[in-house]
Amino acid sequence: MLDTPEPAESKVTHPAMPERDRAPLLSAKRPPQGVVIIILGVIALLAIGIYFGLRGRTLAEAALAVDTEKTAVQIVKVIQPQPDAPDQSLVLPGQTTAFTDTPIYARTNGYLKHWYFDIGAHVRKGDLLAQIETPEVDQQLRQARADLATAEANTKLAKITARRTANLLRSQSVSTQERDNAAGAYAADQAIVASRQADVARLEQLQSYEKVYAPFDGVITARNTDVGDLINAGAGTPSTELFHMEAIKTLRIYVAVPELYSPSIHGGEKPTVTLEEYPNQDFQGTLVRTSNAINRATRTLLVEVDVDNADDKLLPGAYTWVHFKLPGRQETVTIPANTLLFRSEGLRVGVVRKGKAELVPIKIGRDYGDRVEVMSGLGHTDQVIVNPSDSLISGTPVRVSSSKPAGAV
Known part of the structure; x- marks a missing residue:
């Protein structure tokens, strides 16, 4: 093994x-x-x-990727358009004038005997302003009255003669021709009496002009005569003007309204009037009439605004500003001016829709300074981007900021 x-x-x-x-x-x-x-x-x-x-x-x-993705989406602030454009105030210059402005002349010749009111005096209708001595008119009146008395005496005699001649004709003591001559002489003497009476009445009227009375309630703004001045009847030259009177309880203001705004100007409106000497006070006026015609030279409509001046604060000839209220147009919206984008294809605003920016064309109406009126292109519920960047294009992903933009209503 x-x-x-x-x-x-x-x-x-x-x-x-x-x-x-x-x-x-x-x-x-x-x-x-x-x-x-x-x-x-x-x-x-x-x-x-x-x-x-x-x-x-x-x-x-992963968090960095999310933050990077969020950073890549532009954060924008939005506002919603405000419905109905507000009333606009049209401010135009004007000048106050007296409701009645009248120079006062003498109607008879003579010398100024006395004057009773000087400049700045408030007078009532019928107040005696001055008295004139008229020696020539007085002499003419005395002569006219004497001529009238002579004519009346001749007429009385002619009347008696005509009656006697008519009675004698019945007994054939005078001829018909003599009766007709007597009747004709009586009629002629009656005409002479009427003429003398008219002459006396004329001279009496001239004599009544020795006293100059105020024709209306007002203020004396000028006195161009003094005691002893030679007074010439009529209004031949400015030097013959005795006084100048103005009624100032109500003042007129004539304003030239540009043709563009003429359709918005109507009688009965209540514009306000301001003056630099009263910076914190407005005066109520009434638009009483217009010329109903455009001035071809200035392309303006002349309107008259009357202002009550019962407290005599306003003076004729003062420079004023008249504030007319122009009604807002219906079915329009207003947006801040910092939402507008000026592009080569026209005026645009950025609107947030479905998480993306969309450039919308709009048509603007009136310009209110910090806001503009939009006639078409926007609705009340649109989210309009405030201060959009010049590089903003349609389709750009955006995210709406939760903070409220400055100036939003």
């Missing part, structure tokens, strides 16, 4: 080796059980550490 190889242990524990030498060798090959447990624990801890390390790295890489 073939010899089988001896086990390895047999090589170590050779039969020829003494027993005392084999024991240490056996103890050296078999470590204690506690050491083995410690080694196994260390290995397990290392394995756990490696596992959690690899797992944390995997999770970090």
